[in-house]
Amino acid sequence: MTGDTMRILHVLNHTNRLNGHVHAAVDLACAQREAGHAVAIASGGGDFDTLLTSAGVETMVLDHRRRPAVLAASALALHRLIRRWRPDVVHAHMMTSAVLAWPGCRVAGIPLITTVHNAFQKSAVLMGLGTRVIAVSAAVGASMQARGIPASRLDVVLNGTIGSIRQRGRERVPVTLDRPVILFVGGLHPRKGLPDLLEGFDIAWARHPEARLCIVGDGPFAAEYRAMAGRLACARAVTFAGAQADPFGWMLGADIFVLPSHADPAPLVLPEAREAGCAVIGTDVDGIPQLLGDGRAGIIVPPRDPQAIARALCDLLGAPETLHRWRANSQADIANLTIARVMHETSDVYARALADRGRPLGAIVM
Structure with a gap:
């Protein structure tokens, strides 16, 4: 040395x-x-x-x-x-x-x-x-x-991950989506808890049928989750976009980002969702609360609780000022990421x- x-x-x-x-x-x-x-x-x-x-x-x-x-x-x-x-x-x-x-x-x-x-x-x-x-x-x-x-x-x-070499030169152009948009980015396997989000969104969509859910990612349970979404009343409001090399444009185009994980040590997707300015909802597991500033930069809900996800979604979808506040909150102490x-x-x-x-x-x- x-x-x-x-x-x-x-x-x-x-x-x-x-x-x-x-x-x-x-x-x-x-x-x-x-x-x-x-x-x-x-x-x-x-x-x-x-x-x-x-x-x-x-x-x-x-x-x-x-x-x-x-x-x-x-x-x-x-x-x-x-x-x-x-x-x-x-x-x-x-x-x-x-x-x-x-x-x-x-x-x-x-x-x-x-x-x-x-x-x-x-x-x-x-x-x-x-x-x-x-x-x-x-x-x-x-x-x-x-x-x-x-x-x-x-x-x-x-x-x-903010400021990493992987992110340099990326186009900071939002993907055009029907709004308001709720976004999930992650692997399609049970640990990520996507069925909880699908059920929670179905409940929230009954009150806010203008809302849309976009799912970015792929995995071994993709077919099962697509079938599950197809059986819900909100089926026409759910889009499976598949895996994307860089999902940041999708985050820029979204209003709300949800990570309903059952286990997640410290998911890198949360710093990116915060950097994109989404209002963030995450479960109270592993490193998710710490990445959300223990509730200052994002809404924390219990894991495996679709009703809690639905309530948080409805709070954001039903009050533009609340959504705006949580989008601003996502920037709290973001330099730490x-x-x-x-x-x-x-x-x-x-x-x-x-x-x-x-x-x-x-x-x-x-």
């Missing part, structure tokens, strides 16, 4: 779009490179490799397929990469990445930083292999402590890990 510059090696399973942990890792790596650090990503490769290369981030292929022979070969390959590239820190973003990186870091005496992006997975405890463990929200930090990760090795760095803040706080974690280098790892509860 020379002066304040570092050599940082990120390890993650792939660099494809439409995965929140990938977006977070790519944003961080590019911000670190812009700050003058030498940065590389070892992964299975994917959509963002061209962007990473253009930003000056080195990309290296590391197979993450969960087959014993493949993992053994990849762990050895990563060990050799660490010896050759000589990073100051290695930063692993998923469980397999942490397992692959741990032996090489131990042998080389290099701190391993892990970020817990998906605390709802049982295997997230493997992130405790890190010298220091980053939780993407306070709720994730509490969850990891409950699983046996010592508080002394945990740091909370709240997710933020920038990638610059994430990068600086992560640098502080690296500094603590380097200061602690050589101290034995605490026991890991498996």
Whole structure:
């Protein structure tokens, strides 16, 4: 390490779009490179490799397929990469990445930083292999402590994406939609709670038939959710737009953004919805309240409660001044959701890990 510059090696399973942990890792790596650090990503490769290369981030292929022979070969390959590239820190973003990186870091005496992006997975405890463990929200930090990760090795760095390199040059043109529009952006699988929104919207639509619901995203339950919407009285007011490479234009064209998740450690979609100026409704789970300023920047409702979603929608749809106020509220302390803040706080974690280098790892509860 020379002066304040570092050599940082990120390890993650792939660099494809439409995965929140990938977006977070790519944003961080590019911000670190812009700050003058030498940065590389070892992964299975994917959509963002061209962007990473253009930003000056080195990309290296590391197979993450969960087959014993493949993992053994990849762990050895990563060990050799660490010896050759000589990073100051290695930063692993998923469980397999942490397992692959741990032996090489131990042998080389290099701190391993892990970020817990998906605390709802049982295997997230493997992130405790890190010298220091980053939780993407306070709720994730509490969850990891409950699983046996010592508080002394945990740091909370709240997710933020505003100002990231992925967003530069994007057209800030709203998608033209029939208004008022309620928007959902996310994967179409049970954890995101879309059926709760469909039922809640159906209730609200009975009082406000001018309202429209637009669903952006795709996933394994897409056909089931389309069929579910088709059986509701509000069916003609619901549009499934499919996956979009950049849903920000849809957010700019929407009035209300709803995230009805049952579990969501710190969804990056919320900073973007707030940046777009939507009034935001989110469930009281995991990192969602923290990303909504604990209710100052968005309306928080109980999870799995379509009636509560309906009441919040009706409050906004029935009173233009209330809708306007919550759209303005979405901007409260929005500077806290920038990638610059994430990068600086992560640098502080690296500094603590380097200061602690050589101290034995605490026991890991498996």
